[in-house]
Amino acid sequence: MNASPATPVSTPPARAALKPLDAALDELLAYATALPDAESVLTFDADGRVLAQDLTSSLNVPAHDNSSMDGYAVRAADCADAAAVLQVSQRMAAGISANGLLPLAPQSAARIFTGAPIPPGADAVVMQEDCVALEGTTGEGAGPRVQVKVAPQPGQWIRRRGEDVAAGSVVLQRGERLGPASLGLAASIGFDRLQVARRVRVALFSTGDELVMPGEVLPQDMKPGAIYNSNRFFLRTLLQRLGCVVTDLGIVPDRLEATIAALKTASDGHDLILTSGGVSVGEEDHIKPAVRALGELNLWQIAIKPGKPFAYGHIGGAHFIGLPGNPVSSFVTFLVLVRPFILKLQGAREVAMKSIAAPAHFTWARADKRREFLRVRQNAAGGLDLFDNQSSGVLTSAVWGDGLLDNPPGRTIAHGDMVQFVPFSSLLC
Structure with missing residues (x-):
């Protein structure tokens, strides 16, 4: 008697591999x-928006050489000797015009305040803490004088014209996601409105x-x-x-x-x-x-x-x-x-998640085939502590943690291993 043929067993289709x-x-x-599309908004209202235009400066910032300290503008060569005494010949305050400034005479100093233009001839500023103001006298050399206690280096405490922003330069590029500092920079070159992505x-x-x-x-x-x-x-x-x-x-x-x-x-x-x-x-x-x-x-x-x-x-x-x-x-x-x-x-130039290296202060013995994002918290020693329950339904892990540990597929973690940490502060904004 011939045996009946075996009934073929259907094989379920193989599941497609998960995409990395x-x-x-x-x-x-x-x-x-x-x-x-783009829209124009007040610079005050542009925080978090993405810039839709390059911002090119039409001016230098600062517009002229100026002092970064309250003190005295001097010729460095006049103060090479310890405790040099100079005649105070001028007073320079912030906001005065840099046009038509009187040159600084040799063996003299200009009383100067932060932001004030540097007079021609001066090549250094000495902070007032390194100087002693002397009372005026009668006769030759009458008038205020200053004793410079510390010999200055040429160029010290002087902010050069255009050292922050040069006229004609692109200060902020299209695609920049605007924040407090970039909004201040835009304002510093005169932009009260900005074109941003809708x-x-x-x-x-x-x-x-x-x-x-x-x-x-x-x-x-x-x-x-x-x-x-x-x-x-x-x-x-x-x-x-x-x-x-x-x-x-x-x-x-x-x-x-x-x-x-x-x-x-x-x-x-x-x-x-x-x-x-x-x-x-x-x-x-x-x-x-x-x-x-x-x-x-x-x-x-x-x-x-x-x-x-x-x-x-x-x-x-x-x-x-x-x-x-x-x-x-x-x-x-x-x-x-x-x-x-x-x-x-929105046209942002930088969209990638950013991580930093940090040591794991725990052990993770359960390697997974998939790339894992573990909820962790940085401790006072700079290491990462792990939330006990990493279940996908435990939202308290995301509240307790201050970031994610980006763990590659198949990797176990030993205490002290360097791992990649993604702070929530870089993602929740």
Whole structure:
């Protein structure tokens, strides 16, 4: 009797390998074409905005050689001897014109104040703490005199014309993200208004039937399985810190048709749609099919921990980014991926995450295949302490910590190993 042929066993298709973070970020940023629009704002109101023009100075700063100290302008050669005594022939205050200044006569000094122009012939300033003012006398040499107790070096305490800014130079480049110092620099060369990239328009919503809003349901009235929507609060705040205009579309139910309707609404009039939740592979995760129904999905799932279920695509003229629902995953992927994406949309030149080397003051024996971002805190000795619970649902780890440890795939950490530390202070602004 012939044996019946064996029934073939179907082999499930192999899962695509997770994309490494650097490759995913390069791909993501390649889609982030800078928005073409710019607007003029008061320099007072430009903090955090991205400059849309080169700023070229039409003047020298400082406009003339001037003193950086209160003291006496002298000829250094006249003060080579210890305790030289000079006649005080002039008085120079800040704000006087540098035009038509009288030359400093040999063996004399000019009383001078910070910011005042240096008289012709003077080549040094001696601070007043190194001088002794002498009473005037009658007869030859009458008038105020000064004794210089310390021999000066030529050029000391003189700020040279144009040493800060030279006329005709580009002081701030297009793509500079403006901060307090750069705004002061812009003002120092006469700019009271600046051309900056317009604000990115972002539609934000969360998905999940389990989500409720604080204030709408009291803790004692929460249904089993319900949780407060924390992601909505920190994502909206992070977007606003980046200067975005946020349209908050609230919470969308876990239904495909509701998700499609929300994405369609969000794509109208926005540059970016940002969602949290619904990007994993569960039966109630509807973001992926909904995006594909309306547009295209270009990137899905990245080899990072926390934050693997990350998605990017297009719907109409809007970019789409889907973040994981777990709060720490959502928080970390925003900082690592969404923040540089938004900065690039604004035309910023520098978008890369910056890290510094620091010693680990803990042991991490659990190497992972994915690149990990551990929540850590720098201690008084300069080392990094690790939060005990690194679960993607423990948001207290991001409050306790002051940064992320960027750990490569497959690496264990021994106490004292040098690791890469990314301070939150460089990311939360």
